[in-house]
Amino acid sequence: MIAPGSTHASMAELNRSRIIRLLHLNGVSSRAHIARELSLTPAAITKITAQLIDMGIISETGTLDGIKKRRSIGLKLNESKYRVIGVKFARSIIQIGVFDLGGNLESVQTLPPVNNDDIPGTLEDITVRVNHLLELDPSIVAIGMAVPGPYLRDEGRIAVVTSMIGWQNVNFLDEYEHAFRVPVFIEQDARAGALAQSLFNPNASSNNLAYYLVGEGVGLGLMDHGNLINGEVGAATEIGHISIDVNGEPCECGNRGCLERYCSAVRMHRIIDESGLIDGSASMTHADACLALFSHLGNGDAYDKLLHDLATYVGYGCVMIINAFNPRQIVIGDILSQAGQPLLDTVKQVVAQRVIPTLSESTEILLSDLPADATLSGAAAVAAAQFLEHPTEFVEQQEPPVS
Amino acid sequence: MIAPGSTHASMAELNRSRIIRLLHLNGVSSRAHIARELSLTPAAITKITAQLIDMGIISETGTLDGIKKRRSIGLKLNESKYRVIGVKFARSIIQIGVFDLGGNLESVQTLPPVNNDDIPGTLEDITVRVNHLLELDPSIVAIGMAVPGPYLRDEGRIAVVTSMIGWQNVNFLDEYEHAFRVPVFIEQDARAGALAQSLFNPNASSNNLAYYLVGEGVGLGLMDHGNLINGEVGAATEIGHISIDVNGEPCECGNRGCLERYCSAVRMHRIIDESGLIDGSASMTHADACLALFSHLGNGDAYDKLLHDLATYVGYGCVMIINAFNPRQIVIGDILSQAGQPLLDTVKQVVAQRVIPTLSESTEILLSDLPADATLSGAAAVAAAQFLEHPTEFVEQQEPPVS
Numbered sequence: 001m002i003a004p005g006s007t008h009a010s011m012a013e014l015n016r017s018r019i020i021r022l023l024h025l026n027g028v029s030s031r032a033h034i035a036r037e038l039s040l041t042p043a044a045i046t047k048i049t050a051q052l053i054d055m056g057i058i059s060e061t062g063t064l065d066g067i068k069k070r071r072s073i074g075l076k077l078n079e080s081k082y083r084v085i086g087v088k089f090a091r092s093i094i095q096i097g098v099f100d101l102g103g104n105l106e107s108v109q110t111l112p113p114v115n116n117d118d119i120p121g122t123l124e125d126i127t128v129r130v131n132h133l134l135e136l137d138p139s140i141v142a143i144g145m146a147v148p149g150p151y152l153r154d155e156g157r158i159a160v161v162t163s164m165i166g167w168q169n170v171n172f173l174d175e176y177e178h179a180f181r182v183p184v185f186i187e188q189d190a191r192a193g194a195l196a197q198s199l200f201n202p203n204a205s206s207n208n209l210a211y212y213l214v215g216e217g218v219g220l221g222l223m224d225h226g227n228l229i230n231g232e233v234g235a236a237t238e239i240g241h242i243s244i245d246v247n248g249e250p251c252e253c254g255n256r257g258c259l260e261r262y263c264s265a266v267r268m269h270r271i272i273d274e275s276g277l278i279d280g281s282a283s284m285t286h287a288d289a290c291l292a293l294f295s296h297l298g299n300g301d302a303y304d305k306l307l308h309d310l311a312t313y314v315g316y317g318c319v320m321i322i323n324a325f326n327p328r329q330i331v332i333g334d335i336l337s338q339a340g341q342p343l344l345d346t347v348k349q350v351v352a353q354r355v356i357p358t359l360s361e362s363t364e365i366l367l368s369d370l371p372a373d374a375t376l377s378g379a380a381a382v383a384a385a386q387f388l389e390h391p392t393e394f395v396e397q398q399e400p401p402v403s
Numbered sequence: 404m405i406a407p408g409s410t411h412a413s414m415a416e417l418n419r420s421r422i423i424r425l426l427h428l429n430g431v432s433s434r435a436h437i438a439r440e441l442s443l444t445p446a447a448i449t450k451i452t453a454q455l456i457d458m459g460i461i462s463e464t465g466t467l468d469g470i471k472k473r474r475s476i477g478l479k480l481n482e483s484k485y486r487v488i489g490v491k492f493a494r495s496i497i498q499i500g501v502f503d504l505g506g507n508l509e510s511v512q513t514l515p516p517v518n519n520d521d522i523p524g525t526l527e528d529i530t531v532r533v534n535h536l537l538e539l540d541p542s543i544v545a546i547g548m549a550v551p552g553p554y555l556r557d558e559g560r561i562a563v564v565t566s567m568i569g570w571q572n573v574n575f576l577d578e579y580e581h582a583f584r585v586p587v588f589i590e591q592d593a594r595a596g597a598l599a600q601s602l603f604n605p606n607a608s609s610n611n612l613a614y615y616l617v618g619e620g621v622g623l624g625l626m627d628h629g630n631l632i633n634g635e636v637g638a639a640t641e642i643g644h645i646s647i648d649v650n651g652e653p654c655e656c657g658n659r660g661c662l663e664r665y666c667s668a669v670r671m672h673r674i675i676d677e678s679g680l681i682d683g684s685a686s687m688t689h690a691d692a693c694l695a696l697f698s699h700l701g702n703g704d705a706y707d708k709l710l711h712d713l714a715t716y717v718g719y720g721c722v723m724i725i726n727a728f729n730p731r732q733i734v735i736g737d738i739l740s741q742a743g744q745p746l747l748d749t750v751k752q753v754v755a756q757r758v759i760p761t762l763s764e765s766t767e768i769l770l771s772d773l774p775a776d777a778t779l780s781g782a783a784a785v786a787a788a789q790f791l792e793h794p795t796e797f798v799e800q801q802e803p804p805v806s
Contacts, residue, residue: 150729152761159759208635224634229627231729232611235762236627241726246647246719255722255757316649319658323644324727326553326634354658356562358555359638 015040015048017389023058023077024102024199024388030064030072049075055395056081077101082387082394085133085143086379087126088189091164091216091266092285094122096129097372098137099380101387103200105372113285116166123170127179134181141394142182144382146375147172148217149188150241153234156186160241160253162217163266183394185382189213191228191237192378193368194221197331199381199388201370206328210321211374212239214314215334216286218260221378222325229325239324240264244316259320263313265290265335271310277302287335294339304342311336311343315350322355322363333368334375340367418443418451420792426461426480427505427602427791433467433475452478458798459484480504485790485797488536488546489782490529491592494567494619494669495688497525499532500775501540502783504790506603508775516688519569526573530582537584544797545585547786549778550575551620552591553644556637559589563644563656565620566669586797588785592616594631594640595781596771597624600734602784602791604773609731613724614777615642617717618737619689621663624781625728632728642727643667647719662723666716668693668738674713680705690738697742707745714739714746718753725758725766736771737778743770 018038023029029037035045052058061074079102088095094111109129114122134140148167150159156173176184187195194211197204207226213219218240222229229236240260241253248257261267265286272281272289277296281289296303318330336343344367351360368374387394421441426432432440438448455461464477482505491498497514512532517525537543551570553562559576579587590598597614600607610629616622621643625632632639643663644656651660664670668689675684675692680699684692699706721733739746747770754763771777790797 150759150762155761159761206635224627224630224632224639227627227630229632229728231627232609232731233729233762233765235725235759236727236729238726238729241759242645242723243719244646244649253759255726316646320645322638323641323658324639325632326636326639326641328635356553356638356644356656358558358562359553359636362636 012048013390013392015044016052016391019045019048019052020057020077020388020391023075024079028061028064028074028076030074032072034075052391055391057391057395079104081139083137083140084380084383084387085130085140086376086381086383087130087143087145088373088376088379089145089147089167090189090375091148091161091167093216093287094126095373095376096126096133097376097380098133098140099372099377099384101384103196103370103372103377103380103384105377108372108376116164119166119170123175127176130180140182142383142387143176143180143184144192144379144384144386145172145176145184145186146189146192146379146382147186149190149219150235150238151186151188153186153230155233159235162240162252162258162260162264164216165252183386185386187378187382188219188221188234188237189217189375189378190219191221191230192382193331193333193374194223194228194378195385196370196374196377196381197368198223199384200377201331201368203366203369204329204331208326208328210325210327210330211368211378212314212317212321212330212332213334213375214263214265214317214332214336215375216265218264218317220321222321222327224325224327237325239317239320242320244313244320259313259317263310263317263336268293268310268336271306275302275306277306290335291338297339297342307339307342308346311339311346312350314343315347316354318347318351318365319354322351322359326359327363329364329366331366331368331374333370334373337367343367415451416793416795418447419455419794422448422451422455423460423480423791423794426478427482431464431467431477431479433477435475437478455794458794460794460798482507484542486540486543487783487786487790488533488543489779489784489786490533490546490548491776491779491782492548492550492570493592493778494551494564494570496619496690497529498776498779499529499536500779500783501536501543502775502780502787504787506599506773506780506783506787508780511775511779519567522569522573526578530579533583543585545786545790546579546583546587547595547782547784547789548575548579548587548589549592549595549782549785550589552593552622553638553641554589554591556589556633558636562638565643565655565663565667567619568655586789588789590781590785591622591624591637591640592620592778592781593622594624594633595785596734596736596777597626597631597781598788599773599777599780599784600771601626602787603780604734604771606769606772607732607734611729611731613728613730613733614771614781615717615720615724615733615735616737616778617666617668617720617735617739618778619668621667621720623724625724625730627728627730640728642720642723645723647716647723662716662720666713666720666739671696671713671739674709678705678709680709693738694741700742700745710742710745711749714742714749715753717746718750719757721750721754721768722757725754725762729762730766732767732769734769734771734777736773737776740770746770
């Protein structure tokens with residue numbers, strides 16, 4: 001419950017956060033421009049920007065040419081003054097990245113591929129590596145982690161992880177909540193990916209955005225009118241476990257014919273192995289086997305057909321996403337998106353055939369073009385979004401704001 | 404774009420709306436209680452409640468026993484002072500109801516069953532009837548309409564209406580936007596139903612709520628953390644057109660194996676006709692044929708099995724809803740919900756078999772028990788919600804608020 005009197009304090013934080021987000025999205029802006037965009041009085045702008053400059057979060061640039069030839073001083077977000085760590089947990093793939101607040105990757109490390117038996121050691125390894133990064137760089141203010149869904153956010157564990165059940169025994173909150181000198185925020189991987197698209201991708205700036213993760217698992221993050229859809233316990237938008245055939249093969253979740261069984265990288269790897277098209281594929285990681293196939297696209301019908309079959313299922317997923325969530329944009333990311341245009345072409349064909357024209361024409365489908373992996377960027381975005389929303393909570397320990 | 408200076412005006416309206424909603428949900432409350440719940444200062448409460456009393460929206464009751472034996476005056480919402488009209492458009496069924504702000508039905512009229520050819524005459528009939536109600540009752544402040552989805556809210560038309568295509572040619576905005584002395588608000592039927600559950604049903608008070616409409620069509624309205632999920636053009640949560648078998652029969656929407664083809668009242672009517680179980684069913688309306696079957700439940704395996712088969716598909720819809728939206732509650736309403744406990748039992752069985760236990764155990768599934776049809780109540784809720792959010796816009800024509 002909010003204590004009486006807190007309304008003013010949180011209103012000030014809200015306005016700080018709105019200014020930071022505006023500068024983050026629009027780049028250098030004058031105080032007058034910010035005042036107009038956010039309907040704030042000049043006096044409020046002067047006060048709040050002075051606080052943010054004192055905190056080192058924003059700074060003044062040179063003068064700008066304004067309307068009617070008036071010149072004014074520009075303000076910009078110091079994106080590189082504070083950093084965040086993102087940790088991506090896929091099934092076998094773990095990556096740790098250091099990002100600035102603009103989503104620019106400064107360093108990345110990939111851990112050795114993980115098997116079920118390696119999980120406890122891997123968790124320990126992550127703690128050691130993250131603590132080392134924190135020691136080296138005092139500008140790191142938060143850590144974001146992206147984990148496969150359905151992630152039960154209050155319990156701290158993943159309810160079901162197909163084809164790598166060991167992860168279900170991990171409690172991420174117990175493991176990491178108090179493990180570091182900075183706070184840790186944990187989010188379902190595709191939801192983190194959606195946040196990354198919304199914060200860091202200038203081509204995906206819609207408020208109604210789907211990030212469709214097609215990697216070792218199949219997941220979805222959905223922003224509807226600017227709100228991430230979470231559900232009661234954080235298990236919403238689990239399209240990997242929506243059935244595309246209620247009489248299909250059983251899945252570990254209890255359902256039958258789950259989408260994830262038809263178009264994950266795990267399934268693609270199995271089909272590649274069965275086809276014999278890629279020498280030595282059986283000993284490759286899932287990602288490497290898929291990338292090896294993609295490198296042969298255009299070199300023969302057998303390769304192209306294999307992708308086309310998988311991409312058709314990716315397309316069925318898009319049809320489902322449109323009917324369930326009607327986003328403005330669907331951004332496809334993770335391993336399968338690296339097949340590029342041939343994947344996108346098939347997906348768009350399926351959508352054109354199976355969706356009401358009004359909706360198929362108004363839904364843009366694109367491939368993620370973030371410089372880093374969208375889930376890794378997403379993990380960073382989870383931390384960056386917390387900073388952008390509550391800047392003083394992260395900074396005031398060092399430099400108290402002017403009140 | 405919001406004009407500078409409007410922040411204060413809308414803050415006052417927001418606080419008026421918060422007080423009205425609190426009284427609507429909690430019943431009689433003291434000023435001190437409202438101040439605590441909403442973190443408002445005593446001075447603000449005194450001023451805003453005085454305005455609302457002047458506007459006739461709330462009034463004082465006798466004294467209440469407070470904590471520490473202090474006595475204070477109660478405030479209550481005058482739910483019956485203002486009324487709204489709700490209009491339900493199903494395929495063949497049109498109903499017009501007059502409700503108070505608490506969702507209590509004061510009068511209802513059902514139009515003759517509609518066929519494709521009758522639609523233009525029916526639209527005119529509705530205008531005449533609604534205008535007559537408005538003449539009789541000056542306390543009516545708004546009209547809500549609930550129409551089948553996918554309803555494209557900016558265009559004012561329904562993108563696809565299975566088994567009754569004539570509705571696709573109607574533009575609801577052109578038809579009704581300026582037809583009456585009070586404003587008209589139009590919403591997809593199941594989303595209106597979700598709003599009705601949230602506003603009017605004390606057993607369905609969760610912020611994470613699904614209203615699952617299984618009637619002549621199949622639809623869904625979804626509230627996630629208090630926000631109705633709309634999508635870019637209002638076409639989200641169209642589960643009737645999510646496929647449960649991507650290789651199934653084609654649907655008018657372009658997709659194959661759409662849920663609506665398996666468990667609508669239209670489909671149930673066809674199966675009843677084919678079974679020969681109900682004498683004269685072919686000449687009945689869809690609703691009457693279903694109700695005739697339900698009246699025989701428990702009287703023989705043939706009747707029970709027919710419901711069980713349909714209810715299994717209703718259950719697959721619930722599995723889809725849980726994986727897509729993870730609501731706290733699913734309220735099933737409209738024609739099929741009138742089958743009662745046997746339907747609910749089968750649905751719960753399917754969910755227990757096909758959903759991760761953590762989620763199936765934490766999702767409550769119930770039948771709508773609103774006194775009126777949930778979509779008709781929903782139409783009224785769409786109008787009532789607008790009133791509760793922006794009270795002065797509806798009242799100030801008559802009695803300007805104290806500024």
